Amino acid sequence: MADVHLDQAAGLRRLSAPRSVKVVAITGGKGGVGKTLTAVNLGAALAGLGRSTMLLDADFGLANVDVLLGLKARLNLEHVVAGQCALEDVILTSTSGLRVVPATSGNVSMATLSRVQHAGLIGAFSQLLEPLDVLLVDTAAGLSDGVITFSEAAQRVVVLVCDEPASLTDAYGLIKVLSRRQPSCRFEVVANMVDSAVHGRELYEKLMRVCHRFLGITPAYFGYLPNDEYLRHAIRRQSTVVEAFPSSPSARAFQRLARIVDGWEAPAQARGGVEFFMERLVRPDRESLAGMQ
Ligand SMILES: Nc1ncnc2c1ncn2[C@@H]1O[C@H](COP(=O)(O)OP(=O)(O)OP(=O)(O)O)[C@@H](O)[C@H]1O
Numbered sequence: 001m002a003d004v005h006l007d008q009a010a011g012l013r014r015l016s017a018p019r020s021v022k023v024v025a026i027t028g029g030k031g032g033v034g035k036t037l038t039a040v041n042l043g044a045a046l047a048g049l050g051r052s053t054m055l056l057d058a059d060f061g062l063a064n065v066d067v068l069l070g071l072k073a074r075l076n077l078e079h080v081v082a083g084q085c086a087l088e089d090v091i092l093t094s095t096s097g098l099r100v101v102p103a104t105s106g107n108v109s110m111a112t113l114s115r116v117q118h119a120g121l122i123g124a125f126s127q128l129l130e131p132l133d134v135l136l137v138d139t140a141a142g143l144s145d146g147v148i149t150f151s152e153a154a155q156r157v158v159v160l161v162c163d164e165p166a167s168l169t170d171a172y173g174l175i176k177v178l179s180r181r182q183p184s185c186r187f188e189v190v191a192n193m194v195d196s197a198v199h200g201r202e203l204y205e206k207l208m209r210v211c212h213r214f215l216g217i218t219p220a221y222f223g224y225l226p227n228d229e230y231l232r233h234a235i236r237r238q239s240t241v242v243e244a245f246p247s248s249p250s251a252r253a254f255q256r257l258a259r260i261v262d263g264w265e266a267p268a269q270a271r272g273g274v275e276f277f278m279e280r281l282v283r284p285d286r287e288s289l290a291g292m293q
């Protein structure tokens with residue numbers, strides 16, 4: 001009986017004082033620019049700092065977070081939505097302590113869920129047993145509705161870019177679309193597969209200059225990731241480089257990025273909890289509808 005009361009008290013505390021979570025979408029526009037690698041390694045590095053971190057695999061077409069981490073996903077959000085299991089049953093925990101929500105197959109779009117399913121999903125996240133410090137969202141390549149919706153619901157949008165014309169063009173296209181839809185969007189550019197810190201900064205400046213000139217915005221520089229053979233070794237081992245080779249150049253770079261994320265302020269508003277991210281996600285048209293009334 002006492003336990004029931006303790007559970008209820010804990011539940012009420014969660015409801016009355018939701019902990020703010022930093023929600024960070026990992027994007028890039030182009031395929032193969034290092035989004036998923038960044039998501040899993042940044043997540044592992046944050047977990048290593050002792051931050052409660054969750055990674056939501058939102059690449060519905062080519063979901064591979066679980067593969068990169070050597071995890072076996074049996075259930076996913078679709079099962080939660082269908083009421084077949086609880087969110088906690090879906091969550092996998094990697095060796096670093098990073099928690100992972102595997103992707104759905106893509107048959108169910110967040111946008112087409114019924115009201116009851118929306119409410120169920122939001123409720124599931126609000127009842128997470130352990131509050132979160134950071135929620136990372138690995139997005140798909142391209143500019144599909146899913147990528148846009150997840151990025152708009154996040155507080156920061158990390159944009160991976162490599163030093164090749166198609167990557168720069170796609171990163172610019174992504175920033176253009178998102179900034180037009182949501183002028184308050186905060187972009188954080190990561191220069192990936194570069195030879196040096198100087199090369200990283202030059203690549204960032206290339207992208208920043210076109211954004212400044214044609215869109216009137218200046219995305220921030222988050223940092224660079226070196227082209228690193230250790231990273232490829234870690235992939236073959238289905239591990240993160242942060243765990244497998246912690247003093248390699250790329251592991252150090254991910255640790256640097258994690259410390260930066262750790263320094264970002266959490267949303268100050270009361271509606272900063274993970275359930276409110278889900279709410280923004282499943283009801284992206286709420287504000288525009290309110291504006292029309
Ligand atoms: N810094 C790096 N050093 C070495 N190899 C890298 C680096 N970044 C990316 N790669 C290589 O690029 C491949 C693709 O990375 P990743 O799967 O993270 O890209 P992605 O952007 O998520 O792709 P997709 O768009 O298909 O989801 C990796 O398997 C790896 O071989």
Ligand SMILES: [Mg+2]
Binds near residue numbers: 035036059139140
């Ligand atoms: Mg990917």
